Amino acid sequence: MQQVWESTELEYAFLFTLKKVNSINSAGFKTFFNNLPTDPYLKGNYRSRRLSRFIAAEDKLIKLPHGYLFQGKDYNPLLGDIKREFAELEDGLVELDIFKNLVLAFSESCKLHPEAEIGVHQIRTICSPHNLGNPAPEGIHQDGTDFIGIFSVNRENIQGGETHLYTAKKEKPVFSKTLNSGELLLVNDHEFFHFTTPIKPQIEAKGSRDVFVLTSPSLLINY
Numbered sequence: 613m614q615q616v617w618e619s620t621e622l623e624y625a626f627l628f629t630l631k632k633v634n635s636i637n638s639a640g641f642k643t644f645f646n647n648l649p650t651d652p653y654l655k656g657n658y659r660s661r662r663l664s665r666f667i668a669a670e671d672k673l674i675k676l677p678h679g680y681l682f683q684g685k686d687y688n689p690l691l692g693d694i695k696r697e698f699a700e701l702e703d704g705l706v707e708l709d710i711f712k713n714l715v716l717a718f719s720e721s722c723k724l725h726p727e728a729e730i731g732v733h734q735i736r737t738i739c740s741p742h743n744l745g746n747p748a749p750e751g752i753h754q755d756g757t758d759f760i761g762i763f764s765v766n767r768e769n770i771q772g773g774e775t776h777l778y779t780a781k782k783e784k785p786v787f788s789k790t791l792n793s794g795e796l797l798l799v800n801d802h803e804f805f806h807f808t809t810p811i812k813p814q815i816e817a818k819g820s821r822d823v824f825v826l827t828s829p830s831l832l833i834n835y
């Protein structure tokens with residue numbers, strides 16, 4: 613399927629870009645976010661997560677063996693130097709054309725080498741009238757990779773969750789936006805720090821924020 617882009621080039625377009633991926637109907641992803649295991653490494657049970665890694669080559673995805681997520685404390689002061697293990701993405705999700713389109717869009721936009729590993733994090737952050745959800749509990753940070761893609765799938769009964777980019781931690785953000793469904797933010801991780809503000813419900817009920825975060829290199833290590 614040919615990918616059609618509607619893009620908004622920003623001031624730092626050679627370093628980050630916001631795009632609307634018209635070849636992806638985000639509604640096709642929604643059901644797969646209802647069966648995410650709770651992230652066991654965070655207190656509060658407000659985040660659920662799966663993680664797999666792939667190579668995107670010649671219009672195909674190759675799924676790589678299971679591994680651990682690992683970041684140093686310099687990049688993740690909250691959970692750095694810990695080998696974290698998450699369940700793999702569901703086969704039914706990986707087999708979707710829209711999922712392949714997403715990973716290929718990330719690879720092509722970042723001009724990745726054909727053998728570059730891509731980590732795909734499937735993440736739901738929830739909130740309730742009595743508890744905020746924190747998409748970035750480590751604060752303003754870099755991931756320790758080359759490129760990051762944040763793809764917004766769905767926002768349900770929430771306010772907040774605004775994504776910020778910074779040239780330095782103590783500077784004002786150079787980019788601030790609530791990502792809408794179908795939008796993909798591509799970021800050079802060497803040049804920018806990023807952060808997403810906490811979420812809370814718009815009305816007295818639970819709320820959720822569903823995203824895919826793609827990274828290359830994958831940040832996964834073998835057993």
